[in-house]
Amino acid sequence: MRTLYTWGAILAIVLASVVGDILLSRAMKQVGDVGELWKRSGLIPVLRATLGNPNFLFGLVATAMAFFSMLFGLSWGDVSLVAPAAASLTFIGNAVAAKIFLRERVDQRRWIAVSLVAAGVALLAG
């Protein structure tokens, strides 16, 4: 039962992180190159464009939910399982979701990179 709870929490962390990252990435693409905008018109317009973007706000909420799911997950399961499992699965989930929802061209180079990093994170934190 505890194992089921732990994996449920890991699934919740991964889902919330992926949704958060996709929304935040979409929001920042809508805002555009922050460095250029800053140079052109200063800090206030950058903050207004970012904080006023609905995708950014929903992305922030999803990221916060991922954070709280992590707290629950850590209270049910071992840190050495929950943290690396969630991080590694989030990497793979993000790559799939970025291809589908953000239309990023995830070519062979990126797939290899994502797999290597996901495996490496699992080993490092384990």
Added chain:
Amino acid sequence: MTVDKYLVLGGVTVFAASGDSLLSHGMQETGGISLHHLTLVIAALLNPWVAIGILLLLGFFATYMIALSWADLTYVMPATSMGYVLLALIARFVLHEHVSLLRWLGIALITGGVGFVAGGPELTTNRAAAANRERPSADDSVESEREADETRRGVRP
């Protein structure tokens, strides 16, 4: 990629690694928190390690958002994982802790993965696609995308 952009990616890595480690150090000092003892959360926030850790994580979030404004999610993501490598290297060479063979293997895999991504274009949507369309002979291959990317950066004429 300009020097500024590499600095932002470096910021993502350093802020994530230092913020996480200060936060975890502080939380170990204050002890566990639970939903039934929310006052302990306030005590945790007053711990200087936790407070500085949160500030550093805000720095992480800001640099992460800046990076996402000009690069793909699948390009920025691996940069955040370089923080794990940084932490392991600090553990080995500054704190003189033992780093197991498995962890060295993990470091090698992450570094290899980051190298793979860094060799390609940082943006493959919108602007990169638009740059591709402007070139009459451009097809959809990765090679032409990299050329378009280099044209944008001024590497190619």
